Amino acid sequence: MNHKALLSTMTALTLVAAAPAFAQVANPGGQPAVDTTASAAEQPAPQGADSVPEGDIVVTAQRRSERLQDVPVSVQAVSANDLRAAGVNDLRQLSIIAPSLQVQQDNNYAVRGIGTQTFANTIESSVGTAVDDVVLGNRVLNGNPFLDIAQIEVLNGPQGLLFGKNASAGLVNITSARPVLGSYTAAFDMEAVARDRPGSDGNGALARTTLNIPIGENSALRLNGIYRFDDALVLNVRQNAYGRYDPNYKQFGGRAKYLFEPNSNLSIYLLGEYFEQHGAGTVFDGSYRSLGANSVNTPFLNAAGVSVGPTNLVQATDAPIFRDLTTGGAQASMSYTFDNGWGLSNIFGWKTYSLDQQVDGDVVPANGANVNAQVAKYDQYSNELRLSLPAGDRLTGQVGIYYFRSTLDQQSQIAGNNLFPSFLLPSFPFCVGAVVSRPSPPGCPVSNSYFLGQDKDYKLDNTSYAAFGQFTWKVVDRLKLIAGARVTRDKVGINLLQNRDAYFVVLGVPNSAYDQDYSATTLSYRGGIQYSVNRDIMFYGTYGRGWKGPGMNDTGATADAVLRVLPERADTAELGFKTTFFDRLLTFNASIFHTKFSNLQAQTFDTDLRAFVIGNAAKATSKGFEANAILRPLRHLSINGNVAYVDATYDTFTSAQCYTGQALPSCIANGTFDASGNTLTFAPKFTSTLGASYEIPLVADTSLVLDGSYYHRSRVQSLVSAAPGSAIDAIDILNASIGFRSDRFSAAVFCKNCTNKVYALTTGIEPGDSNAGVLSYTQRIGIDSVRSIGMRFGFNF
Numbered sequence: 001m002n003h004k005a006l007l008s009t010m011t012a013l014t015l016v017a018a019a020p021a022f023a024q025v026a027n028p029g030g031q032p033a034v035d036t037t038a039s040a041a042e043q044p045a046p047q048g049a050d051s052v053p054e055g056d057i058v059v060t061a062q063r064r065s066e067r068l069q070d071v072p073v074s075v076q077a078v079s080a081n082d083l084r085a086a087g088v089n090d091l092r093q094l095s096i097i098a099p100s101l102q103v104q105q106d107n108n109y110a111v112r113g114i115g116t117q118t119f120a121n122t123i124e125s126s127v128g129t130a131v132d133d134v135v136l137g138n139r140v141l142n143g144n145p146f147l148d149i150a151q152i153e154v155l156n157g158p159q160g161l162l163f164g165k166n167a168s169a170g171l172v173n174i175t176s177a178r179p180v181l182g183s184y185t186a187a188f189d190m191e192a193v194a195r196d197r198p199g200s201d202g203n204g205a206l207a208r209t210t211l212n213i214p215i216g217e218n219s220a221l222r223l224n225g226i227y228r229f230d231d232a233l234v235l236n237v238r239q240n241a242y243g244r245y246d247p248n249y250k251q252f253g254g255r256a257k258y259l260f261e262p263n264s265n266l267s268i269y270l271l272g273e274y275f276e277q278h279g280a281g282t283v284f285d286g287s288y289r290s291l292g293a294n295s296v297n298t299p300f301l302n303a304a305g306v307s308v309g310p311t312n313l314v315q316a317t318d319a320p321i322f323r324d325l326t327t328g329g330a331q332a333s334m335s336y337t338f339d340n341g342w343g344l345s346n347i348f349g350w351k352t353y354s355l356d357q358q359v360d361g362d363v364v365p366a367n368g369a370n371v372n373a374q375v376a377k378y379d380q381y382s383n384e385l386r387l388s389l390p391a392g393d394r395l396t397g398q399v400g401i402y403y404f405r406s407t408l409d410q411q412s413q414i415a416g417n418n419l420f421p422s423f424l425l426p427s428f429p430f431c432v433g434a435v436v437s438r439p440s441p442p443g444c445p446v447s448n449s450y451f452l453g454q455d456k457d458y459k460l461d462n463t464s465y466a467a468f469g470q471f472t473w474k475v476v477d478r479l480k481l482i483a484g485a486r487v488t489r490d491k492v493g494i495n496l497l498q499n500r501d502a503y504f505v506v507l508g509v510p511n512s513a514y515d516q517d518y519s520a521t522t523l524s525y526r527g528g529i530q531y532s533v534n535r536d537i538m539f540y541g542t543y544g545r546g547w548k549g550p551g552m553n554d555t556g557a558t559a560d561a562v563l564r565v566l567p568e569r570a571d572t573a574e575l576g577f578k579t580t581f582f583d584r585l586l587t588f589n590a591s592i593f594h595t596k597f598s599n600l601q602a603q604t605f606d607t608d609l610r611a612f613v614i615g616n617a618a619k620a621t622s623k624g625f626e627a628n629a630i631l632r633p634l635r636h637l638s639i640n641g642n643v644a645y646v647d648a649t650y651d652t653f654t655s656a657q658c659y660t661g662q663a664l665p666s667c668i669a670n671g672t673f674d675a676s677g678n679t680l681t682f683a684p685k686f687t688s689t690l691g692a693s694y695e696i697p698l699v700a701d702t703s704l705v706l707d708g709s710y711y712h713r714s715r716v717q718s719l720v721s722a723a724p725g726s727a728i729d730a731i732d733i734l735n736a737s738i739g740f741r742s743d744r745f746s747a748a749v750f751c752k753n754c755t756n757k758v759y760a761l762t763t764g765i766e767p768g769d770s771n772a773g774v775l776s777y778t779q780r781i782g783i784d785s786v787r788s789i790g791m792r793f794g795f796n797f
Helices: 080-086 090-096 140-141 298-302 768-772
Strands: 074-081 101-103 107-112 127-131 149-156 170-176 186-195 203-216 221-230 247-262 266-278 285-289 322-337 343-358 369-389 394-418 451-473 477-496 502-505 514-534 539-549 568-581 586-598 601-606 609-618 621-634 639-653 686-697 703-713 731-743 747-751 758-763 776-782 786-794
Touching: 074 080, 074 247, 074 621, 090 140, 140 322, 149 266, 394 786, 451 514, 539 639, 758 768
Parallel strands: 127 170, 451 502
Antiparallel strands: 074 149, 101 107, 149 170, 186 203, 186 786, 203 221, 221 247, 247 266, 266 322, 285 776, 322 343, 343 369, 369 394, 394 451, 451 477, 477 514, 514 539, 539 568, 568 586, 586 621, 601 609, 621 639, 639 686, 686 703, 703 731, 731 747, 747 786, 758 776
8 A cells, every 4th residue: 555645744743543532521621622513612602501510421313312320321422523533424434432332234224233224215223423403304314424523322222212203223413513692713624544455555535624613602604615536445446337427425515503692592504505416436436345156247357357255346337337416404493491491393394316426337348237226216204393301300301393305206227138148139039129020920019119128107205294302200219210201103105117118138027007095093101210329329220111113115126016115123121230430530431222112014035026016024022131331440531441241133034035045944935934043134243442542741731642443343243044155253443542622723644443343234045046046145334444654733812
């Protein structure tokens, strides 16, 4: 790897890819001021947190600001400084510092081994995402960058009771920094990185800026901007190429926030944002992992010089490759605190995206399935009205009503010519691009667009209404009882036109139409007990039920197929404790959990249809424990660790899809098998992080900062079938940095994945070979799947 061009621009600095102290703290001392993400020192103290001592962690896991050590929820909080130190710039990278969260693909995530692995946008994720109290109803919106972040909280277990909708497995709660009254500040940071890949290095650059402008005494405006560029991680050896080719990732956009607080009771907050993403790199970086005997892809890959294997970072394609995504939104919130401590708040949000993408479906330089295209337009509107009780009373809590509506218009197509020689295609019986003539044969009665294919054109409507409430009753000074419930009415409808184009081989039901809807009413609830020995030791136990709403299949298996996917239910019991010792020298928190899922929503590949379909996978259980600790043995030294053990298996899943070559008697005649007892996909048994940060004061306000972190994840399975060769082996990732920082300036050099442990984000069976009875695998490469070496600078004015 040639880093001369990069390293020559560096002064004798060094930096960080460090593990976090996993928390936002109340007005932390000694934290770097140079960062365009929000520093806790700049942000005003949250409401209800005025009694929190300096250095304590503040979270909003229960929709109000509380000390982390007082919250009866398993939650990991990641501050803006933690994100900066670890070089985490979007959700795809967050698992490196939040081990209970696992990244799947296409902006899908898993918590405690439970997620929603699907290519379809017609069902929502089991792991919800909320940004500034607005729930994102579509996984595509998860791809926006981290920009001016105040804090991120990963909440483990069902969280739909208080956070909008769904989140049957967990929730990622993202809070951006609000404008600061009476303070004019400007900040800028940039990052340059080189990543190991064959041939020349893959380069990346990131620049972010923030401007905080006071407008009079009672209002302020905060402006954010971002630009990001990343070379594709997988080197593409293009052969016989045609059409648009845009492999490298580019992103830019901004956010404007306005805060008006005419008095201490009333707060009005407005936000608008716009982002664009272009290029398929780092999103669709795929390659061949293995080829079965007699694979039809072997001669093409050999001719292109592609060496197939788990560390393969080379692909060869010929089809157009591009991705254009525009996202945006606006929101308005109002909160009013009455003199008696009661609070009233309302949050309205609108989110939208437009997507146009095309990738090479076969990843070989021949037309097997060159078309894999999608065009989509999505809009969602939500409103939440909440009434909260005074925080200091014996009875505290909140009640509210919630409304959500979204529409998705999407057209997609997968098609190609099955690697057939072009001179055969126009003739009968294939008739691809043929001149229609009679009689038939030898003439062609139709002109097919492709040898094989599938197309879908649908509109999906999703509407949700809910009423909720949660209360905490202080029975005595140390003992509290918790009770809450949420009633939700979901209605989802789809108008689907399928396979209207002409193909010799249709993947699915030809020329079919569906117009269906489905409604469900669900009751979520949570109850528990919390006992505080003193301010530093707290025990809790909770039991609750969470739901993920219904969805629709975007593929009809038969002409009269029922497309609805039933709601997913999660029943969770959790016991935990939170402790602080030796005047906050040591913080140690742990929890054990047991969750039973019913009607788990899952995707399988139907070999008869040669298409992916979605269904309910009967029942599953996730159980285990989580623990985290922070040790501060010296004034400038912090050591932290996180560990999660998860045993997530299917209790009953009798109709899972067999893999190619799966033998009888496990695979029965209809191509399914009993997956009961199999481990869930992307559910590692064991994950852990260990990190340390040491700050050495030098002169004036300047310090030398040394950071390091280690991440371990045990073996994970990508497929329900646990097909041989599909698992991703255990990974061990080392990050390190060294740098300088002061109140106005920071500079550092870092490495991420320092030992260059190349690993796949996901693996999958290659459909073309599978249809021919051959078992081959492709893989998706993540942005941190290779070593990165870079530098980072920051300025604060």
